[in-house]
Amino acid sequence: MQLSLRLSLLALPLIHMAAAHQNMHQIWVNGVTPGYEKCIRRAPSNSPVTDVTSAALTCNVNGNAVPFTDVDVCAAAAGDEIVVQWDISSHPSPITHFLFGPVSDAKTATxxxxxxxxxxxxxxxxxxPNEVMAANEGKHSFRLPAKLQSGDYILRSEMLALHGSQSLGGAQFYIACAQLKISGAATASCAPKISLPGAYKAADANIYIPNFYNGFQPANYTAPGGPVATCT
Known part of the structure; x- marks a missing residue:
């Protein structure tokens, strides 16, 4: 085999890995988008976060470098449908969404x-979910809770690529944050809440999965972050 061909074949896995890295680029609120990468704290690269003790676990690398004066705050209302659009990835991934708030100004909230x-x-x-999203232009939809206190919030979208989870510290967190101003009730409370960073541990059973390719039952899997909160 020619040397150039051998080198090309060796490079294929690396090309595949790079192509599977991802960012979130756009959101829609009830079918209306503010535009490409609007209201989103743009990550400096499409690389994952792997250190669950890092502040980057919240809103990606540099995602806490407030104020984000150049990032708009999108309007939404409690109960609205949100659509997020991520780069397409071949890596097996759950997708979860979190809120931080209410705060007085999303642009200054770390x-x-x-x-x-x-x-x-x-x-x-x-x-x-990554397979379903790949067939839908990378899009995924969900709804904001029907009961939320009015105010600014950070919306956190997390895709956890599990292909490397058989190694401790190998799970790849792809994270994006959007800034929202949500209209809702004068008072509302959502629980349970978790601390980020802090709630995720590298050895958690849904982050470190030694048997992911040998006996793992995906139907029994539940993503990190605890249960979906109840808002009243």
Missing amino acids: GVGQWFKIAETDYENGKW
């Missing part, structure tokens, strides 16, 4: 602290 989960999709009907 996101380090208390979050609550508002939506989760795991392995369903024989497919991971």
Whole structure:
């Protein structure tokens, strides 16, 4: 085999890995989008976060470098449908969404602290969410809780690529944050809440999965972050 061909074949896995890295680029609120990468704290690269103790676990690398004066705050209302669009990935991944807030100004909120989960999709009907999204232009939809206190929030979208989870520290967190101003009730409370960073541990059973390619049952999998919160 010629040397150039051998080198090309060796490079194929690396090309595949790079192509599977991803970012979130766009959101829609009730079918209306503010535009490409509007209201989103843009990550500096499409590389994953793997250190669950890092502040980057909240809103990706540099995602806490407030104020984000150049990032708009999108209007939404409690109960609205949200659509997020991610780069297409071949890596098996659940997708979860969290809110941080309410705060007085989303542009100055670091996101380090208390979050609550508002939506989760795991392995369903024989497919991971990334597979379903790949057939839908990378899009995924969910709804904001019907009861939320009015105010600014950070919306956190997380896709956890599990192809490397058989190694401790190998799971890949792809994270994006959007800034929202949500109209809702004068008072509302959502629980449970979790601390990010802090709630995730590298050895958690849904992050470190030694048997992922040897006996793992995906139908029994539940993404990190605890249960979806109840808002009253």
